[in-house]
Amino acid sequence: MHTTIETADGKGKKLVDLIELDEVTVRFAGDSGDGMQLTGSQFTSTTALMGNDLSTLPDYPAEIRAPAGTLYGVSGFQLHFSNKDIHTPGDKPDMLVAMNPAALKVNIKDVREGGAIIVNTDAFDAKNLKLAKYAVSPLEDGSLRGYKLFEVPITKMVTTALEGIGLSMKEITRSKNFFALGLCYWMYNRPMEPTLAWIKEKFGKNPMIAEGNERALRAGYNYGDTTEIFTSRFEVKPAKLPAGTYRNVTGNEATAIGILAACELAKLPGFLGSYPITPASEILHELSSHKNFNFRTFQAEDEIAGICSAIGAAFGGSLAFTNTSGPGMALKQEAIGLAIMIELPLVIVNVQRGGPSTGLPTKPEQSDLFQAILGRNGESPLPVIAASSPANCFWMAIEAARIALKHMTPVVLLTDGYLGNGSEPWLLPKAENLPDISIPFATDPETYKPYSRNEHLARPWAVPGTPGLEHRIGGLEKKHIDGTVNYEPGNHQFMTDMRAAKVKKVQDSIPEQDIFGSEDAEFALVGWGGTYGAIRAATERLLAAGKKVAHVHIKYLNPFPKNLEQVLRRYKKLLIPENNLGQLAFLLRANYMIDSETLAKVQGLPFVPSEIEVAALKSLESM
Amino acid sequence: MSTEDKTMTKETGAPQLTAKDLASDQDVRWCPGCGDYSILAQVQRSLPSLGYKKEDLAFVSGIGCSSRFPYYMNTYGFHGIHGRALAIASGLKAAHPNLSVWVATGDGDCLSIGGNHFIHAARKNFDLNVMMFDNQIYGLTKGQYSPTSLYGQKTKSTPLGSIDHPFNPLLVALGAEASFVARSMDRDMKHLASTVVRAAEHHGFSFIDILQNCNIFNDGAFFLYTEKETKPDNTVFIEHGKPLVFGKDNNKGIKLDGFRPKVVSLEDYSVNDLLVHDEKSKELAFILAHMTDMPGYPMPLGVFLDIERPVLEDDMKKQIDKAIEKSGRGDLNSLFREGNTWEITGN
Numbered sequence: 001m002h003t004t005i006e007t008a009d010g011k012g013k014k015l016v017d018l019i020e021l022d023e024v025t026v027r028f029a030g031d032s033g034d035g036m037q038l039t040g041s042q043f044t045s046t047t048a049l050m051g052n053d054l055s056t057l058p059d060y061p062a063e064i065r066a067p068a069g070t071l072y073g074v075s076g077f078q079l080h081f082s083n084k085d086i087h088t089p090g091d092k093p094d095m096l097v098a099m100n101p102a103a104l105k106v107n108i109k110d111v112r113e114g115g116a117i118i119v120n121t122d123a124f125d126a127k128n129l130k131l132a133k134y135a136v137s138p139l140e141d142g143s144l145r146g147y148k149l150f151e152v153p154i155t156k157m158v159t160t161a162l163e164g165i166g167l168s169m170k171e172i173t174r175s176k177n178f179f180a181l182g183l184c185y186w187m188y189n190r191p192m193e194p195t196l197a198w199i200k201e202k203f204g205k206n207p208m209i210a211e212g213n214e215r216a217l218r219a220g221y222n223y224g225d226t227t228e229i230f231t232s233r234f235e236v237k238p239a240k241l242p243a244g245t246y247r248n249v250t251g252n253e254a255t256a257i258g259i260l261a262a263c264e265l266a267k268l269p270g271f272l273g274s275y276p277i278t279p280a281s282e283i284l285h286e287l288s289s290h291k292n293f294n295f296r297t298f299q300a301e302d303e304i305a306g307i308c309s310a311i312g313a314a315f316g317g318s319l320a321f322t323n324t325s326g327p328g329m330a331l332k333q334e335a336i337g338l339a340i341m342i343e344l345p346l347v348i349v350n351v352q353r354g355g356p357s358t359g360l361p362t363k364p365e366q367s368d369l370f371q372a373i374l375g376r377n378g379e380s381p382l383p384v385i386a387a388s389s390p391a392n393c394f395w396m397a398i399e400a401a402r403i404a405l406k407h408m409t410p411v412v413l414l415t416d417g418y419l420g421n422g423s424e425p426w427l428l429p430k431a432e433n434l435p436d437i438s439i440p441f442a443t444d445p446e447t448y449k450p451y452s453r454n455e456h457l458a459r460p461w462a463v464p465g466t467p468g469l470e471h472r473i474g475g476l477e478k479k480h481i482d483g484t485v486n487y488e489p490g491n492h493q494f495m496t497d498m499r500a501a502k503v504k505k506v507q508d509s510i511p512e513q514d515i516f517g518s519e520d521a522e523f524a525l526v527g528w529g530g531t532y533g534a535i536r537a538a539t540e541r542l543l544a545a546g547k548k549v550a551h552v553h554i555k556y557l558n559p560f561p562k563n564l565e566q567v568l569r570r571y572k573k574l575l576i577p578e579n580n581l582g583q584l585a586f587l588l589r590a591n592y593m594i595d596s597e598t599l600a601k602v603q604g605l606p607f608v609p610s611e612i613e614v615a616a617l618k619s620l621e622s623m
Numbered sequence: 624m625s626t627e628d629k630t631m632t633k634e635t636g637a638p639q640l641t642a643k644d645l646a647s648d649q650d651v652r653w654c655p656g657c658g659d660y661s662i663l664a665q666v667q668r669s670l671p672s673l674g675y676k677k678e679d680l681a682f683v684s685g686i687g688c689s690s691r692f693p694y695y696m697n698t699y700g701f702h703g704i705h706g707r708a709l710a711i712a713s714g715l716k717a718a719h720p721n722l723s724v725w726v727a728t729g730d731g732d733c734l735s736i737g738g739n740h741f742i743h744a745a746r747k748n749f750d751l752n753v754m755m756f757d758n759q760i761y762g763l764t765k766g767q768y769s770p771t772s773l774y775g776q777k778t779k780s781t782p783l784g785s786i787d788h789p790f791n792p793l794l795v796a797l798g799a800e801a802s803f804v805a806r807s808m809d810r811d812m813k814h815l816a817s818t819v820v821r822a823a824e825h826h827g828f829s830f831i832d833i834l835q836n837c838n839i840f841n842d843g844a845f846f847l848y849t850e851k852e853t854k855p856d857n858t859v860f861i862e863h864g865k866p867l868v869f870g871k872d873n874n875k876g877i878k879l880d881g882f883r884p885k886v887v888s889l890e891d892y893s894v895n896d897l898l899v900h901d902e903k904s905k906e907l908a909f910i911l912a913h914m915t916d917m918p919g920y921p922m923p924l925g926v927f928l929d930i931e932r933p934v935l936e937d938d939m940k941k942q943i944d945k946a947i948e949k950s951g952r953g954d955l956n957s958l959f960r961e962g963n964t965w966e967i968t969g970n
């Protein structure tokens with residue numbers, strides 16, 4: 001798959017010679033107070049409306065307002081857009097907008113050779129250079145010679161443009177992100193109207209600020225139009241995506257929408273017990289603003305109360321959820337064990353982040369797979385599934401609820417900070433085409449036994465308030481069928497085996513493992529969760545280069561799909577890229593005695609396709 | 624269920640339950656002589672008068688001797704994990720506000736491992752009825768000191784005496800803004816039964832500190848207050864609107880001296896000089912609760928505070944109703960289409 005940009009690289013042409021492009025990756029970077037996330041998300045909305053396929057990756061510091069100008073205070077937003085189906089936020093940015101020296105320093109190593117860099121020269125003063133630990137200004141020492149550098153005095157331009165409308169100097173300089181956005185709209189031939197409308201709506205109550213931002217946006221656009229330093233504009237035509245209605249969605253939004261959909265499809269009131277934690281809190285925010293779905297959100301006093309309140313709600317007949325991230329997941333484990341023992345439906349969403357301990361709160365990692373599958377006392381199996389892209393979070397949230405209800409069990413849904421904060425266009429489903437996942441409550445006192453089981457080995461769900469079904473549940477071992485407390489040796493063995501068999505039974509209701517790529521490949525890239533996009537993009541590139549490769553992406557991690565072993569045995573060699581030190585590889589070896597190679601990346605950053613491509617080529621060579 | 628010789632409840636017209644109806648078929652397994660038996664009996668005896676249906680009662684507990692309670696009630700029951708009863712009960716009540724939800728917990732379960740849930744459940748004011756079986760010891764783990772054990776108390780884990788300052792559970796509850804705070808004891812069946820009824824009648828978070836004898840690991844901890852000979856001179860039963868009189872011959876009383884209660888003899892003072900209890904006064908509740916720790920003062924028992932304030936699950940429901948009234952019952956297709964959407968056609 002060759003794009004204009006990549007061939008341009010190879011043949012030594014310059015970016016400015018190109019007009020129509022297949023795909024572009026842009027990164028906006030500045031101080032965390034510079035409004036880069038806003039700039040990025042505005043560029044994203046407009047690009048989505050233009051019909052491009054896209055993928056985004058915000059990258060922000062853990063500090064809310066780190067000191068201005070420092071390296072650790074740099075906030076970034078990357079957007080990859082294309083005229084075809086894409087899977088990742090892009091390898092190396094084609095263009096970097098750097099609002100200050102620190103933003104340049106932190107991001108320059110990622111920009112592709114020959115890529116464009118727009119800098120706000122006004123921010124390159126002695127103080128900021130020192131904060132960014134530059135001895136000499138990079139604008140003067142020739143270190144940027146390999147790039148197409150655009151030096152724009154953004155602060156000055158904005159100050160001039162906003163003169164006389166009555167804003168303070170501080171307010172005026174705050175609009176400089178809109179100038180950068182306007183300039184980028186000009187460069188990539190995007191309309192300003194969607195952002196103009198957004199400014200009106202957002203700052204309607206403060207007309208002065210609204211006007212300032214509008215003027216800054218237009219000034220940026222006009223600057224591109226009039227100044228001579230920009231000699232080309234670029235165009236990325238709409239992508240050929242499946243027909244339908246789309247919206248842009250982040251993984252956390254999609255998870256929340258999936259949760260609401262699951263409750264509707266289950267015909268049950270919903271409940272979320274939650275405690276704020278990065279990067280999972282947006283799920284709580286989103287659900288809190290949709291109370292008209294008869295959905296209850298409860299911000300608990302801690303992670304433990306978050307899940308315990310959800311367990312209480314499940315006992316009371318709600319479809320209950322709790323959401324968290326790594327450290328919070330660790331705190332919830334005892335209660336997850338309780339949910340396994342009492343066999344009530346519950347979905348635990350873990351938006352994974354870098355660990356251990358507090359680790360990297362704002363950076364993604366997928367190192368909670370062991371914790372999800374194995375992290376409790378006792379023999380405590382439960383189904384674990386993982387979403388593979390931001391929009392896929394919607395489907396997997398419904399799937400987690402479906403499994404929880406059908407099998408009367410807690411289910412862990414793993415996403416991560418990369419999926420949670422990243423976004424992509426989502427082909428909207430029609431509610432009427434979504435599956436019915438409802439199950440009946442027990443109502444008959446004649447036949448009711450708390451721990452009797454149906455063909456899925458699920459026990460009946462009897463909700464308090466139902467006459468004649470009064471019963472007691474709890475964390476102590478239960479007698480088969482009766483559900484009374486029981487310590488008999490034989491019963492504990494039986495119930496332990498039963499809980500394992502019940503989770504295994506989930507295999508009957510999940511799809512078989514699918515394969516992407518060459519039919520006759522002897523080499524496969526295997527992945528799970530958020531690495532999907534990077535692995536898929538790498539696989540496509542390898543296939544385009546004539547390599548025989550396959551991509552096996554596992555969405556169901558416990559139990560694995562029935563045919564997984566058979567699928568994996570087709571290949572002589574497996575390479576598993578994981579944002580951990582090889583947790584899936586460990587599980588595959590433990591389950592099937594199948595060996596594999598691990599490509600581990602734990603840098604708080606997702607894979608880019610080229611890393612996987614290079615590793616795969618090396619691995620293929622040694623076959 | 625046999626229905627003979629049952630009266631009808633006022634509200635439902637259904638046959639009124641008896642204490643026997645509320646007993647489950649499980650053998651009660653507390654140590655013989657344990658104060659928990661009495662608490663179970665008083666709860667089973669007093670709830671029927673309130674007109675509940677069996678299926679509308681739920682008992683939730685954590686871990687400890689007290690937390691076996693739900694197994695012995697023929698209602699819905701949930702024996703949770705250590706310290707988390709209130710978190711589980713909060714979720715249950717939020718999701719199912721029509722239930723009458725009861726929490727059986729102990730001094731360790733409630734104030735040590737579950738302390739955080741306790742203060743927040745009180746503050747949030749869920750309509751829960753919390754009975755804390757306070758025996759000032761860990762029973763189920765065989766005799767370690769608890770957060771209410773006395774300073775200097777010798778236990779398995781404090782052979783030289785406890786060096787922890789204990790919690791006064793009433794002050795914790797009041798400090799956490801519980802809207803109903805009471806104290807009773809296992810050995811005063813009438814008082815306990817009536818306190819349970821008062822807790823049930825209160826709409827909001829009700830807390831009863833129940834002094835309970837653990838005859839195995841802390842026998843006699845409260846005998847001074849519970850036994851016939853010593854009880855009258857060492858306890859004062861507070862009642863709304865009534866002066867605080869106590870003593871064998873009702874010859875003593877409590878008077879306020881500034882902010883401090885003072886024990887006075889009714890030979891020197893008249894009943895009219897005494898402090899009159901007011902359940903609606905938070906200030907007074909604190910003053911009376913403090914008497915617990917004051918040497919030479921009687922142990923105060925009764926309802927310290929009973930006030931109304933917004934109940935969390937009610938507000939939760941109101942917000943949902945309001946949201947539906949404002950934007951209509953949620954519809955998935957419009958939810959999907961929130962924000963900017965665009966069409967791709969004919970590819």
Ligand code: SF4
Nearest residue numbers: 654657688762837838
């Ligand atoms: S150990 Fe104490 S509290 Fe526990 S059941 Fe025995 S007597 Fe009662």
